[in-house]
Amino acid sequence: MTTELKARAIRVKQSSPVSCISAVGAALLVAFLISAPSWIDRGHLSLLVEFFYFLALAQMWNLLAGFAGIISLGQQAFLGLGGYVVFFAAMRMGWNPVAALVLAGVVGGLVAVPGALIVFRLHGAYLAIGTWVVAETFKLAFSEVKSLGAGSGISLLAAVARAVRIGPFSRDTVLYGAALLIALLSIVCSYVLLRSQAGLALTAIRDNEATARSVGVNSLRIKLLVFVGTGFGTALTGALIYLSKLRISPAAAFDINWTSYMIFIVVIGGIGTLEGPIVGTLVFFLLRQYLADLGSWYLIVLGVVAVVVMLKMPSGLWGTFAKNRDISLFPTRRRLFLNADEYADPGKLRA
Amino acid sequence: MNLLSVSKLNAYYGDFQALFDVDFHAHPGEVIAIIGANGAGKSTFLNAIAGNVTGRGNSITFAEEAISGLRSWQIVSRGIALVPEGRRLFSSLTVEENLLMGAYANTKDAWPLTHIYETFPQLKLKAKQSALSLSGGEQQMVAIGRALISNPLLLMCDELSLGLAPMVVHDIYETLTTVRERGVTLIIVEQNVRQALAFADRVYCFQEGRVSLTGRAGELKPEDVSRAYFGLAGAA
């Protein structure tokens, strides 16, 4: 009886004071970002659009590799697919481009199901290269489709590009809003998923898949869920990217570099945390600002930084920073708290 | 003079401390049994000597040389061999290849293979088979043979009789008797206390990571052993 009462003095908490402050801060930041199109110039606005879609892509890759243990080198398959779907739907089927964005996401999610069934036959490092093969297959297959411009690709018709507007909002504003929304959704969805039962299962799978399975965690179902979810999100983001780029070709859309950037962002920022990709995207844009003119040196620097981070601080910038400070902006860990008074005198619990 | 002496050995698995200030010594040619309940730290102790578990702030001296801090592969060549718990045979290797792995470090002083086959005649017939196709007793013989082939000064055996039929256990202890007659120092971890007391010269009893009792096998009182083995719960 007493033991049972004492046990009730131990609570599971997921939030912390820092996370409450950060929630208020985040709300203010979002409000600030929503108002941005009314006062920011076009150049900076498109930079922000780019920032948001890299953040979204990285966040989704982080969910795959950092939480579900699916190291995919083939996310460009979904990204390029999303781009082609939005072009096809808008130009060949006459869809409204904004509606076509959603269609692109749905197609990405649907393709992820058979895709998972194939690549999940491989494990670990081999799964990684398997996903890459699938993306290469997509690239080659789209290069054969004459109606989509084959290898040289196609441009979005000017009329379609102009149709990217909702009510009074211009094309720039709509693209900005969509990018912001996707970035926020990638964070919120990851957060909600990780705080749910499935999130606990994911952590268990990451730590030890065999043990997780032995205590009844259906690892395949959860991995499938994450793979399909990120397939949806990555295709949606790809559709948005190519709706703003106005031109698509297989070599660019299915380029491994898309995934390289996701990896660099996540690794540098901190894999397996929700804050990591945000920090990583900031670092990525800063480096690009100063080094992009150096051409291939820029990628060499990114590669070296990623290798050094993986060797010397595998939990990335954020993970290293937060480790000894017990800070979490998006607390997903479950922590046990002991109410000492209640524990010492279980009678208080009854009151 | 001691062949092996251990003073104040502490061992950890991450944050978990498995051994606390263990003092231990073995004379050349001595047979020592380590007994204790599950989780008392017996295997950890053997693994710490073999270099598989690293301790902190401890000193292990073997044949007048400090060996603490050395890696497992450096320790074998000094004449210490371990028959690990659960035998740990190499699944993708044949019986003979498993035996030869034992001679990897000390090729010069190693026993010839024929010597092992004289000790365990039934292994010769199955030399080319996969090690895992053998019976439990035969697998244990491969594990012992694999340790003996390196011609060790100290042979440590972890839970030899676990899961084996009494007849097989009897055979294995017969073999160990011939090994001790050759002057090899033996440390055996044994669940079966009666077996351990009958075979060993001296006994250490471990409890929750500490040595709770030690003495000559013939001189220990059964009630002392059971208290040292199970803790103070019975006495209180």
Next chain:
Amino acid sequence: MNGWIDSILQGVMLGAIYALFAAGLSLVFGVMRLVNVAHGDFIVLSAFIALWLQRITGFSSPFLTLILLVPLMFLVGYVLQRVILNPAFGADILRPVLITFGLSVIIQNGLLQGFSADSQKLHGGKLEVASIALPGGLAIGVLPLLTLGVSAAMIGLLQWMLYRTKLGRALRATSADLSTAGLMGVNTSHLFAMAAGIAMVTVAVAGVFTGIRASFDAVSGPDWLIFAFEAVIIGGLGSLWGTLAGGLILGMAQTTGARFSPGWQLLSGHLVFLAILILCPRGLFPRRTE
């Protein structure tokens, strides 16, 4: 009809290169369960180093550069494993995969910086054009035939090393049980580095042979990694002879696909790979044990 036979013949010859690409990948995976994502880039790097060595030494044949290239690449593999990959080795394969992925990006862009994006080729002289006439108007090039021989010999040597030598026995033991191998006196860090060094020897040979057969550039690596990987999976994990067969099957799939349309060469290779992955996920010739 002759056209088909010719395609298959050419496929076998092409597949020999892929098997050579795959031999090292297969060895390293068999021993360490590791995949070096930069494997293809190291083959390209070898080809570039051979090109450069030929230029500075004036060797008439690129094959001669192997005298220097083989020990150099062995050293590269050994040091890479010992210094960078061993510390990241563990139950979590994320770190080695991402580290080698980073290396892949570094090598590609380093080569772009050092040798520009132009296509290069090693010049094998008369050997390149020599061929043997077969009945029915078919012909086999001497160089491709030599490649096939070297490829098979290489895999035979690796097989011999793994199953007939003390080193190979220790590699297999370490692969089965790392900590028990340590108890036997095996320095597993050194052993893994040896395996990586040996894999790099195959990479050096592959670099020279493929550099003579076809043109290459700084970013050819990823394609070559993928072909190597497909050969390993088609053949079955952990089986070296399977890897040879996998390479040949992939080569034949590509050349017969190319008969329909040039764009179908690589695509049909990937499709055959995916089909095999769906129908027999363990590959066509999986290792019997395990």
